[in-house]
Each structure stands twice: as structure tokens, then as C-alpha cells.
Amino acid sequence: MFSDRIPALRSNSISKALQRHREAGGSINDLTVSNTSCVGLDYPDGLLDPLADPAGLRYHPSPLGKFSAREAVAEYLADRDVSVSPDRVVLTASTSDAYTLLFKLLCNPADLVLTPQPGYPLFEHLTRLDGLLSRRYLLEYHGRWSLNVDSLRCAVEPGVRAVVLVNPNNPTGSFVQSDEWDMVRDVAAQEKLALISDEVFDTYLIEETVAGSAGRLVAETEVLTFTLGGLSKSAGLPQLKLGWILVGGPEDLVREALIRLEFICDSYLSVATPVQLAVGALLENTRPLVDGIRSRIQVNFAALRELTQRFPACQVLHLEAGWYAVIQVPSIRSEEALVIELIEQDGVLVHPGYFFEFPRGAFLIVSLLPEPERFTKGVTRILKRASG
Template identity: 50%
Template sequence: MFSSRTPGDLNPNRLTAILQQRQRDGLPFIDLTQSNPTRAGFDYPADLLAPLAHPRGLAYRPQALGLPEAREAVVADYARRGIRVPADRIALTASTSEAYSLLFRILCDPGDEVLIPYPSYPLFEHLTRVDGIVPRPYLLEYHGRWSVNLPALEQAISPRTRVVLAVSPNNPTGSYLKHDELRAIEHLCARHGAALVVDEVFADYPLPGARNGAAGDVLAASEALVFSLGGLSKTIGLPQAKLGWIAVAGPPTLAAAALRRLEFVCDLYLSVSTPVQAAAAELLERGAQVRASIQTRVVANFRRLAEMSGATPSVTVLEAEGGWYGVLQVPTLATEEELVVELLTAHGILVHPGYFFDFPRESFLVVSLLTPPPDFADGVRAILRHFDCTVGGHARG
């Protein structure tokens, strides 16, 4: 009856089932997986969304790529980050997820392939399959810092490769795509007739380990067709506002052709609401204070994580340059799934296992740096105690 675009088994996985039981039993836990900023105890100004109620939103003026004033607001937001892009190279979407789908539809036929980084954003697997295309992994490697395994990426390219996806900074590794990597991938894409899509939703959140100018300028592309993705979801911590965007760069004729096709597909749905478009400039301006609070917290939590783990040699916090996550490498005392289940059931600490993000080997834990600081410190302390193989820790039972 149903297509294979959705998974055959939609039942909750083991960890989710255990968590749901714990919630039904009313047992408390510290949630180190919270990645929804609106539920992480930040003070959002009560009238932050007031611009959505402005009467200018009462007139419906459908424009497939977005209202001119909203596209200009996105241009101004790129300018805030020192990046120049013209308004006619911007397409608005309801979310980054929708942006991926629109791009897959203009670039891929069913059965075509998209290269996705491992480890990275778990949704890629589903976002590709739901559009009838095939995800193929390429590896990011950690040698004290993360880098793209470029030879492996090149090997993964096939005649059916239409798109290379990258996330910068990446979720959850926190690694930026460096200038040299970016240009090398762009070159490969140009040679193989593929497009490069770079998800920059976390670009506003550098961590203390970020080197100045570490991130390559995605929109400086001139060889290949390149797309940069962003949105209100992360840039001002408002996923529910449902406004994302695609900025297009590359050879001018290709970029113009891509925008015409995006316009065609966007016109079929017209999914971005008029009130959010009309309010975009004001929301981006008002949301700066939310962004600042998120930034302060993720930096403080990452510093705390690094400091606290310093006293536990069996646990390593991996270098991160940006984003909302911290990655801990821990001793393989059991499978990752068992480790995470034990942290939850024995200590009331919820973390993500590395396999959730397709780390190619075990054992890694991923924690959200959005967690309110007292909970974050308590949770991290419990994890470190659990894995401390030297004194009073797990090794001694």
C-alpha cells in the first residue's frame, strides 16, 4: 500500500521507549538532548512576535521566491555576518528541511544520489529517502580537529551524484568547512556536474575553539552551483516562526537557471506565510538578543564541559568550533546503546548516542549545549563519574 519513502518500521526505538516509560512512571531525568531553544529556559521577550500581528500581513501578495522586503531582510542578515549576496539570489522557505526538499526536487531525479557527511544531522537519511533519492555517506575524520576526508568524498561520487551536502558548522561535530575544503569540494562538484549545498544554520554560534576566519565563504563560489541555507530557527532561536532561506551562488547562468526552477517549485506550494515575511526584518532585529543569550550559554557550557572533563582522563571532549553540541569520547564499557540506556536508567541522565549521528565507530556521546547551566553541570558530572576508570567510578562498580 505505502511507498518505501517512509520507513517500514515507525515504532519508537529502544531508547525512546525506555524514556517514554520513565516519563509515564513520573521519574525525573536531566535532559542533555534538548535542542529546542524555546524549551531551554531562555528569556524570550514577551512581545517578540508582535511584528507578526502587523496589518501589513493582512494583504496576500503571493510571490514564489518571497516578498522583496523579506528577501532584503535576509540580505541584511548575511551582511551582518560580513557576507554579500544580492536579493535576487535569495529564495524563502518555511524551514531548512523544506529548503532541502526544494533543492532535491530541482536537482535530482528519483534514484539519483546525494552525498551526506558522517557524522552529521540525522535527518538527512529521511529527508533524502522521502524525496525518492539515495543518500551516500562521506566521512569526516577527527585527528585532534575535524576534517573532510576528501579522497573518500571523491571516491563516493558516482555518475548519479547530483548533490554534495555539508553542514558548517556541523551538527554535532561543531566543525566548520574550512576555506580549502570548501574550494576543493566545489571543484569536485564542478567537475562532476553536482551542486554543493551548505547548511549554515549554526553559523552564528562560534565556540571558543573557532579560529578567526576558519569558515570558508560559501557564497564566494564561482566554479560550481552552490546553495547556502539558513533560517530563523537557529539564527534567532524561533523554529516555530517557520522562515528559512536559500542563497544561491556560482556561475551566473547556472545560478539564474536554478532560481527560475526554484521559483517554479516554490510557486506550487507558496508555503511561507505572508505575516512572517512582512515581519522578517523586524524579527531578525528583535531576535538579536535571543541569539546573544544562546551564544553566551553555549560558550559557557562548552567551556564548563572542557574544564570538568579535564580531571577525567578516560573521557575526551572533542574539539568543536561552533554550534549547539558537545561530543564526548568515552570508554567502550558496553555498546553505545547500553551506555546511554544505563546513563538514563541508573543516573537519570539523557544523552544522544553517537550512532544516532552516524559516527563510524563507538563510543561517543552527544550533549546539547543549550541545557540550562546548573542541569548541564550536574549531568556532565554524573557522566564523568560513570566513566571515571580511576577513582570511585564505573570500573570499581
């Protein structure tokens, strides 16, 4: 009756342990939280007022997005030193929505897309839901993360259509480095692959001195590129459902891609009018909130590093940007056993490294978004339990 696009929807040992703990009345300090709207951050008063613009009462569908909204996104990006013409900005309902549009644009059923390992677990589902397969290329850690370009070359086989770069990557928090861009670009040019750069976390630098590499592909002229972002992370507004794709590359390919994207977007018309009318104001008025998220993650990461010094068996991996931190812990038991112990004994929830396909153990991934007091308490318990 149902398609094979949906994976086996079984609960795993960790979700079962969590359910048991909750049913027994236990509380949970959730260090996996990724939703900025429920971690005690202040959202500016009147933030949603622009959604009530009476112009939103009239519906004039524009498949790629209202031009004024595309201009507002381009202006916001110009302020961040990313120069893009509004003609090359396509609005979507979210970054996940952007992926499904791009997969339809670039791939036939059963084609392949390359994604990073370790990486964002949703790629497995997003590709599969579009009837595609995903293959991995590797990020390796040698005091900092680097992209193993040989693994990318080896992963290219007939049917591969696109390479997804996550910049900075979730959960390793690493930017693609200058020489890595060049090498990946050469592979893409040689193999006629499109490049997709997911830059949803690029605003969240852990140290202001780190030079990010956002928007690097927008001015690309040899390879067809798509750069992704959205209100969900850039403005801390996942509930408003607006994202964007910036199209780059050789003029003729960009033109063709935009014509086809317009056709695909016209079939869904997913982006609501009020949020398009409000996007400029939302990006402007959430600046203090975004600064608040950035300082929250910086404060929590500094606390994590300081706490870890008291537990020499554990190590915090180098981090450049994003909302997550990776802790390497002794592999005296499996990641799963440790995560379950943390739920049952300490009331703390963290992600195991295998969830993000770390190739070996043992790693735990913590969100840097929780309120600092909760974060410090939870992390202290993790470090004690992992070291014991």
C-alpha cells in the same frame, strides 16, 4: 497501501527505556534538547508584535518570497560580512523545506546526494522522503575534524547530483577549512555536482577567535551553490518557520535555477505572509537572545571541559561552533547500553554516537543549550557513569 519513502517506525531500545522510566514516575534531565524556546532563555518583550502588521491581511503570493523580506535577509547577512543580492535570496518555510525544494530542483527519483558522516540524522529521512538515496563522505578526527576529500571522491558515482556540506557540522561542530573548500569545489566542478552549504549554526562560535567560513559559497562563480540558513537557529525562532536559500554560481546556471525554483515554490507557497513582513524586525530584535544562546553554549562548553579533567578516561572533542559537544568515553560497554543505564540509573538523556553514524564507539553527544545547573549536574553523572 503506503509508500516505501517512510522508514520502519519502530521504537528502539533507548526510546523504550525512556518510556519505562517516565511511566515509573522518573524525571529526566534532557541533555539532547535542541529547542531554544524551552531552556529558560529570555525572549524580548513584544518580539512578536511585528507579526500583527495589518499588511499581513492581504495575500499577494510571491513564490520566491516578498522582495522586501528577501532584502531584509540580505541586509542581515551583509552585517555578517556575507554579501548577496536579494534577487538571489529564496525564502522557504525552514531549512528542511529548503532541502526538499533543492532536491526537487536537482534530482530525479533514485538519484543520490552526498552527506557527511558523522552527521545530522535527518538527511537519511529527507532524502528518502524525496525518493532519493544518500551516500556518505567522511569527517575524521585527528585532534580536530577534517573532511576526507578522498572519501568524497570515492563516493561520487553515476546518479550523484549534489554534495551537502554542513558548516559548521552537526554534531562535530567543525567548519569546512579553506583547503577543503577548494578541493570539494574542484570535485564538484569536475563531476558537475551542485554544492549545498547548510550554515544554520554559523552564528554560534564556541570561541570568538575562531574564524568561521560562513557564506563562502555565495560568491562562487564556477559551481552552482546553495547556502542555507533560517530563523530557526539564526534567531532562536524555530516556531516561526522561515528559512532561506542563497543561490550562487555561474550567472546562466543561477538564472536557470531561480526560474525553476520559482516554479517549485509556486506549487507550494509555503511561507506565511506575516513572518515575511516581520523578518527584518525579528532578525534585529532577537540579537540579545542570540547573544544569550551563544554565551549559554560557551559557558556550558567551558564547564564540560573543566569537569572532564576530573575524569581522565573521558575526552571532550575539539569544537568550533554549534549547539552540541562530543564526549569520547571508554568503550567498556556499548553506547546503547551506556545511554540506557544513564536513563535508568541517573535520569539523564543523551544521544549515542551511532545516532549520528560515528563509525566507531564510544561517543556521547550532549546539547549545550540546557540551563547551566542542569547541564553541570547531568554531565557530572554522565562522566561518572561512563568512567565506572
